[in-house]
Amino acid sequence: MRQNYKKDEASSKVTKGETIKRILKYCAQYRGKVVVISIIAIISAALKTVIPLFTEKAVDVDIANRDIKGLVITVSTAVACAVLWGILAVLRDSMTARISNDVVYRARTEAYSNILSLPLGFFDSRPSGRIITRIINDCDKMKEITKSLTSSLIPNFIFLIFVMGMMLYLNPFLALSSFVVIPFLVGSSYFIIIRGYSNWENFRKKESNFTAFVHEDYAGIRPVQSFGAEEETQEECDRLLEDVKKGWCKAVRRSDAFGIVVNASIALGYVFLLLCAVYWMEEGTTSVGEILAFISYIGLFWQPIRSLASIYNQIINNLSSAARVFEIMDEKSDITEDENAVDIEVKEGRVEFRNVTFSYPDDESTNIVENLSFSVKGGETVALVGPTGAGKTTIINMIARFYDSVEGDILLDGQDIKKATFSSLRKAVSVMPQDSVLFTGTIRDNLTYGKDVDDAIIDEKIKELNLTSLIDSLPSGYDTLIKDAGLSSGQKQLIALARTMIADPKILILDEATSNVDTRTELMVQRGLKVLMKGRTSFIVAHRLSTIRNADEIFVVGNKTIMERGNHDELMKIEGGEYRSLYEAQFALIDTKG
C-alpha cells in the first residue's frame, strides 16, 4: 500500500524489549569502556556522597572542639574530594560522549546502507521525507539513550544496589520495611511505561507525517505557488501540527506522571519505615542512632531513583525512535543477489526474454506484461513505442533488475540475470531514467560519478556528444559546480546522457531520455549516440518517431505484450497497424496546415 503524510505509519515491528536488547548489543561492543565508565561513575558518585559527611564532621567534631587545624584539614579533604570528583566526572562523561556518538554513527550508516540496498518499490511507496527522518532525526534521538544508559542508568543502578546492600547489612528488618514500596514503584512505573510507550510511538508517527509533508511541500513549491495553494497547504500544515501537539501532550501527560509515582513512593516509604521503627523501638530491637542513620540512607536510596525518573521520559521517547531505526535496518529487499551469484560477462549484448510475466507487488492481480518472449541480437538498437502506460518502462526496468519478473527468465548473452552479481549486472546494463538527477558537486563529479576516468576520455566522450561548446561556456569548465552552472533542464539531460556514456555499458537503456532536449541539440546528440551505440545493444523509449526511425527494430508495446515488431519500413506496410497509425498521426497535423 502506498503511504502518504495523511496516513500514520504502522507501528514499528521491532518491539520495545528487542530495541533495548539491540541497543545493549551496540554498547556491548564497547564492553571494556562501559565497565571503566561504570567504575568511574560509582567512585565519583561515592565521592560526592562523602563530601556532606566531611561537612558534617567539620560541624559536629572540629568546630564543636574549637579545633581550627582539624577544621582546615577536614575542609581541605572535602575540597580535594570535589576536585577529584570533577576530574573523574570529566573522564566519565567524555568517554560516554565518544561512545554514544559512535553508536549513533554506526547505527546511522548501517541503516542507510540497508536502505540503499532496498528495491525501488520501497522508495516508490513512501514519501522520501519519511525515510530521511529515520536516518537523521530518529538516529539523533538514539544518542540520548546510549548517553543516559552509560552515564546515568547503569551507574545509578549499581549505586542503588550498593545502598540497598548497606541497608540490609545495617539492619535487615528496617531495610526490608523501607523496600516495601519497591513493588508499588515498579508496578506503577511499568504501567506508565507500557501505556506511555505506545503514546510516544504515536507522537513519533505524527512527527514523521509532518516531516514528510514539509519535505514534499518544499520540493513542490512551484505548483503550490502558481496554483495559489498556499492557504490550502498552510491549513494542512496546521492540521498536522495540531496532531503533533496533541500527540506530544498525550505522551507527556502520562509519562510525566512518573514523578508523582516517585514522590508517592518516597512518602509511603517514610511512613512504613517510621511505623516499623516505632514498633521495633518498643520491642527494643533498634536504637535512635540506627533509625537516624537509616533516614539518611533512605535519602541516598531515593537519589538514584529520582535521577532515573528525570531522564526516564527522554529514554522512553527515544526508545520509540530507536525502534524505528532498527525497523528500517531490518527491512528486507525482495530483489536480492543470489547466494551463488557469479560475475557475468556480457560480450555480445544479446538480450532474451523467456515467458516473462510482471505485476507490481501491491497489485498482483493486474499483469502489466504477460508471457512475453523475445530476443534481441547483440549490438542492435531497439525502439520501444506505444501508448503511455503500456509497459515500455516496465520492460526495460526488468532488464536492469529494478524490478524482478514474477515469472519467466531474462538472459543476457544466455546468462540468467537473477544469478548475476549486482555489480557485474550494473556494469553491463546502464539505464538513463526519466527523471535523471544530477548530484551536488562539479560537472566532473557528475560525469565520472565515482568512476576513475582520465580527462582525455571525458573529453573524447563529450566531443562525441557534441557538448564541448556547452562545457567551454561554463565558468570553470568541468570543475564548475552544478549549482553555479545554471543548466537548463535540457542541458542537464545532456550531462546525464554523457554520464551514461562514460560508464560505458554493453547494454544501453534510454527512457524518454531526450524528451527535454530541443531538436537542434538532440540532433547533435543523435549523431554522437549513433557512434556510441555501435557495438552496444540499445533499448530506447521515446515518443518521437523521427528519432527512432533509424532503429534496427521497433517494438510496439501494448496489450501486455509486444504487438508489432520490425523496422520502420516493414511496420509501415501493415495496413491498419498500430505503428502506422501512430506515424500518420504525427504528420496529419502538418498536412492540414499545408
Add this chain to the structure above:
Amino acid sequence: MKTHRLLGYARRNLHLYIFCASMLILQVSIRVVAPTLLARIVDEVIGGGNYAIFPRLLFFMAISYFLPGLLGYFQEYTSDKISKRTSCFLRHDVFEAITKQDGDFFSSRTPADLMSRTTSDTDNIGFIFGFCGIFLIEIICIVLSQFFALVRVSWKCGVVPLVCMPIIAFLAIKSEKKGDKLSDSISDKRADLNQAASEAIMGIRTVKSFGKEEKEKERFSKEASLFRRLSTSFDTLWVNWCTPQSAIAVAMVPLAILVGGIEVIKGSMSFGDLSMVLQYTNELSWPMMEIGWLLVELSGARAGWRKVRAILERKSKISDGEISTTDHRGTMKFEHVSFKNGDKELLHDISFEITPGKTLAVMGPSGSGKSLLASLAVRFLDPTEGKITINGVDIRDMTLRSARDFSSIVTQDVFLFSDSVKNNIALGNRKNAEEEDIKSAARDAEAQSFIEKLENGWETVIGERGVGLSGGQKQRLSIARAFLRKNQLLILDDATSALDMETESDIERTIREEGTRSLLITAHRISAVSTADEIIVLENGRIAERGTHSELLEKRGLYWETYISQYPEEGDR
C-alpha cells in the same frame, strides 16, 4: 527587534507560564516544610517518646512529600506543553514564510535543508521556552533568594559564593560562546547530512542504474563521520566546561563552613547560625551545578534561532502589489522585457501580446530563455527591464494572487504530491472544486481513461513526485490541474514533450475549440507550435524570427532549419 519577535511567542503562552509559576511557588514552600516535619518525628516521637502526636505528624509528613510531586507534575507537564506549543507556533510561521519566498530562495536551498530548519531548529528553540526556560528561572530565583538569606546571616560566609559565582558565571558564559559556534556548525552539518541522504533517496533510480549504492554510502558515511566528530566535540565541550562549574559548586559548601567555623570558634557566630549557613549554601550549590548545561542548551537554541530568523525575516523579492482584481479575462502584454542574472543577459527586449482566443508559441534551443519567459509570466521572477501587463496594469502593481490567477502554468518537470489523484488535480481548489469539474478537466486532458483504470480510481494515492505513473500520465494530470482552474491564459512550458503526438494534438485542439482562452506554448517540437497564431523563435534570449508557420517556413531561417531536421522528408520534396 530581534528579541521582540521571540517575546511574542512567550506572550502567547502567558497563561501557562503563570500557572507554572504558581505551581512552582507552592511546591517550593511545601518542600521547605517537609524536612521540619520529619525532624519533629525524629526528635519528639522516636527520641522523645511522644506517641500521641505521631499519627498526625506522620500524616502531614506523608502529604508534604507527596504533594510537591503532584504539583511538580502539573508544572512539568505544563512546561513540556509550552515547549511543543512554542515549537509548533514557530513551525507554522517558518512554513508560512518559506511558502512566500521567491525563486532565488529556493534555488539556493534544498527541501532537505528547509525541512531541517522547520523541524529540528524549531524544536531546539521550543525546548528553551518551555522546560529549560522555566528551569532556568527556577534556578535564578533560588540562587538569588538563598544568597540574600545567607548574607543576612553572615556576610563573611556570603563572600564564598560571591567569589565562586562569578567564576561559575564566567565559565558558563564562556562555554555558551564556544557552544554557540559549535551549534552553528552542527546545525549546518545536519543539513548537509540531510542533503546527502535526500539526494540519493530522491535520485534512487539514477543511483541504482549506475550501481553506485556503495559510492553513495561512502558519501553519507563521510558526512555522518564529520557529524559524529562535531557532535562529540560538542558533547565534550559540555563536559569540559560544565563539570568544573559543578566541582566549584560542590566545593563551595565546605569552604563556607570553613569561614563560618572560624567565626564560631572566634565566638562571633552561633551554632544555630552555622547550621543555617550550611543549609543555605547547600541550597545554593545544586542550582549552580545545573546552570552549565542549561546555557549549553541555550547556545543550541540561539544557533537555531539565527537560522530560523534568517528565514522569517527574509523579504521575498516578489512582493505583493496593491491592485486586486477578480476579473481575470483579457490580454497579457510583454513590453520590452529584459532579464539579467548578474552580468549575463538571459532575455533581451522581448515584446508580444497574447489576446483572448489566440495562441502564441515560443520556440528555441535549450537555454534560449523559453522557460524563463514562462516564469516571468506567472511572476516567479520579475523582469530587470521592461514590464508585463494584464489589461494594461503592470503585474508588479497587482497582488500576487491576482497576477497568478490570470494564468495556469504546466511545466516540463511535473510535480505531483503523494495524495489522491483527485486532490492532485484540485490543487489550489480542494475546497470548492466540484467532482464534475475535476472529471471534465481530466477528460479534456485525456487523463480520465487511465485514471479510471487505476486501482482506486480517483482516490488512488500516487507516490511522491508521481512515482508509479508514466511520464505521459504525469503530464496529463498536471494539464488537468491547469484546466480545472479555467484561467484566461494557459502556459504549457515544454509540457507536452512526454506525450505522444496524438494526445498532444488532441489536448491542444480542446483548448483552441474553447475559443476564449489564450495559450502560451514553449516547445521544441514543430508539431506543438505549427498551428499557433504567432510563433516566436528565440535565440540567445533574443527574438530571432516571428510569424506564422507558413511565413516562417518561407523565410528559410532558423525555424525552417528546425522543421527540416524534424521532418526530413518534407525537405526532400
